[in-house]
Amino acid sequence: xxxxxxxxxxxxxxxxxxxxxxxxxxxxxxxxxxxxxxxxxxxxxxxxxxxxxxxxxxxxxxxxxxxxxxxxxxxxxxxxxxxxxxxxxxxxxxxxxxxxxxxxxxxxxxxxxxxxxxxxxxxxxxxxxxxxxxxxxxxxxxxxxxxxxxxxxxxxxxxxxxxxxxxxxxxxxxxxxxxxxxxxxxxxxxxxxxxxxxxxxxxxxxxxxxxxxxxxxxxxxxxxxxxxxxxxx
Ligand code: BV8
Numbered sequence: 016x017x018x019x020x021x022x023x024x025x026x027x028x029x030x031x032x033x034x035x036x037x038x039x040x041x042x043x044x045x046x047x048x049x050x051x052x053x054x055x056x057x058x059x060x061x062x063x064x065x066x067x068x069x070x071x072x073x074x075x076x077x078x079x080x081x082x083x084x085x086x087x088x089x090x091x092x093x094x095x096x097x098x099x100x101x102x103x104x105x106x107x108x109x110x111x112x113x114x115x116x117x118x119x120x121x122x123x124x125x126x127x128x129x130x131x132x133x134x135x136x137x138x139x140x141x142x143x144x145x146x147x148x149x150x151x152x153x154x155x156x157x158x159x160x161x162x163x164x165x166x167x168x169x170x171x172x173x174x175x176x177x178x179x180x181x182x183x184x185x186x187x188x189x190x191x192x193x194x195x196x197x198x199x200x201x202x203x204x205x206x207x208x209x210x211x212x213x214x215x216x217x218x219x220x221x222x223x224x225x226x227x228x229x230x231x232x233x234x235x236x237x238x239x240x241x242x243x244x245x246x247x248x
Contacts, residue, residue, distance in 0.1 A: 019211075019245060020099040023176075023183040024090065025201055027106045029190020029217055033084040033235045036077065036109055040192050056166045064160075068146035071161040074108075075127045075142070083115035086189065086234035089242040091116035096246055102179045106191060106198050108163050123170040123198065129162035138162050170197060180204050187241070189215045190234050193222030202226060215241060 028038035038044045053059040054070040083091075094101055094117045103112055103120045108127045112120045125131075130141035134156035141159070143149065148157040164170050180186060186205035193199040202225040205212050214220065214229040215237040223229045230237055 019185045019248065021183045022093075022097070022099065022101050022185045022187065022245070023179045023201075023205075023210075024101070024103045025106070025186070025188045025191060025198060026090075026103060026112070027189070027191025027198075029192075030086050030105075030234045030238070031081070031084070031107055031109050031111055032190065032217075033086065033233060034081045034109075034111055036081055036107075036111070037074075040194060051166065055163075057168065060160065060165070065146060068144075068161070071127060071163070072144045072146050075144070078109050078111075078127055079142075081109070081111065083111040084235050086238035087111045087115035087117070089239040093242045093245060094119055100179075100182065102176075104176055104179070104198075104201075106195070108161075121172055121175065123164070123172060123176060125161070125163035125171065127161065127163070130159040131162040132156060132158050133160055134158040173197065176201070177204065180210065181208060183208075183210050185211045185213065187213045187215065188220075188222070188226070189238060191216070191220065193220040213241075 032038050039046045049070060054067050060067045090103060101119050103117055104123055105112055105120060106124050108125055110128050128140060128142055130139050130145060132151040132154060135151060135154035137153040139152045145159050149159060150157055151159055180201060188202060199222055202212050202222050206225060212226045214223055214226040217233060218231055
């Protein structure tokens, strides 16, 4: 691998699977248990807020029992030891990257542990439930929703992400099915910019053919091995 000075990493639900966090599209995943339109769209929230708030309360509760796995820890080691530029763009709303010690993390789809007030539009760190309609810590209105990006909503910090991809010499996708845009299109943006692209995933994904290299296996094994490669280069 040529001299790598600037890495952008995209992670998806697969990197948290070995921590016991449900993915979306694997057998038994979240989209088998729940209807996307009912729990992950603004229309679903308007139709039945209790169902949506309960869905995210359940996931926040599951997260409180989960621990970062070897893949999160390997990326945290990369963050600490890699002297070049690094940005971990995660589609995940869990905080396992941060709890493993990673610092340069960007949650493009928001976070379970953040609440967004639909009255004053302020965000507040949130570790409790929302279905009991707590007061917004800023304006006191009982108008808090999960601070996550639903289908049809604009992901966060897109300009910063595209800027990072433009500067990168390596784009690595870890644990994502490549089913949801705009994240699924980042590999093509990278290739159009002659950025080296690598996929680490349990199985081939919808986007595998776009990557220069695609390795199949568990993130808990592939990611530490890849981080060793990068840090020993
Ligand atoms: C937007 C947060 C525009 C909430 C999520 C038609 C064509 C193209 C696009 C569209 C279209 N119709 C609609 C769209 C747009 C839509 C979209 O892409 N739809 C898809 C379904 C076609 N996208 C949007 O709506 C986005 N917004 O486009 O806005 C806009 C423009 C202007 C103004 C306003 C708006 C917003 C999408 C964000 C939705 N929110 N999550 C929450 O978490 O509840 S999406 C959710 O699914 C994830 O965040 C992630 O982004 C996405 C995919 O999930 P993955 O992370 O990949 O997980 P998945 O289960 O799918 O796959 C897991 C993978 O891991 C598998 O490959 C598996 O093999 C692997 N794996 C499993 N175990 C392991 C493993 N790998 C390694 N090790 C293991 N142990």
